[in-house]
Amino acid sequence: MASALINVPAKAKRGEIIEIKTLMSHIMETGYRRTATGDLIPRNIITSFTCRYNGAEIFRADLFPAIAANPFITFFTIATESGKFDFDWIGDNGFTESASAFITVE
């Protein structure tokens, strides 16, 4: 159901600063909204996001209900070597989702 969109440059020069854009499809229910009958809709958000570059963590984020639905996060890293980016999202109700992207560094 959930799906990720990742934007990582396919190629980069060694030492170049590259931008990584990530979008995860998720409702990010705040836990502060109510139904017509007045019942509180339970919180259902992504609480944590991490990015690993060839196994080493380069970026991590704690998310709160104030992050908009379908969390979109962009950050930067230095292209050091060819390899793989692993992205992991962890959330309420046992939500886990991962994605990966490859980069060639010249």
Next chain:
Amino acid sequence: MNEKEAMREPDTSTRRQFLGLAGGAAALGAVPVLTLRPAEATPAMLATAIRNVTGAAVVKIGKVRLDIPPLVENGNTVPMTVSVTSPMTPDDYVKSIHVFNEKNPQPNIGNFYLGPRAGRGQISTRIRLADSQKIVAVAQLSDGSFWQTSVDVVVTLAACTDEVI
């Protein structure tokens, strides 16, 4: 000529007196307002949330830049970029960026952990704003120092927390 000047004289003096009085009254009125709400005053929740991150450290103003539209039409998704001035070398880099708000149900928006490999101390995301309010971004550098900036945002359509579905 003479008549006109004679007429103008009392006119200007009363206008001056009036302005002087009005200015004085405004200054008097402003004093209690200023003492009640100093510029640095933030609601307790926001202050506590920031304190939870910074501990007892002094948070200095500067180095952090928070780009967010000053006038937001839809508070459900507001683009935001935080950038921190830093050389991003192994010895001097941005450790983390924390974003807070003043009037959402929760003071936290997000914590972002960077490192020397980030290359640039900058992150972007999209946030929710339940009201016109102040957004605060705090950055921790590798030497342990904290820096912050704040921006006031006007929201016309709030992210509805009490929305009935």
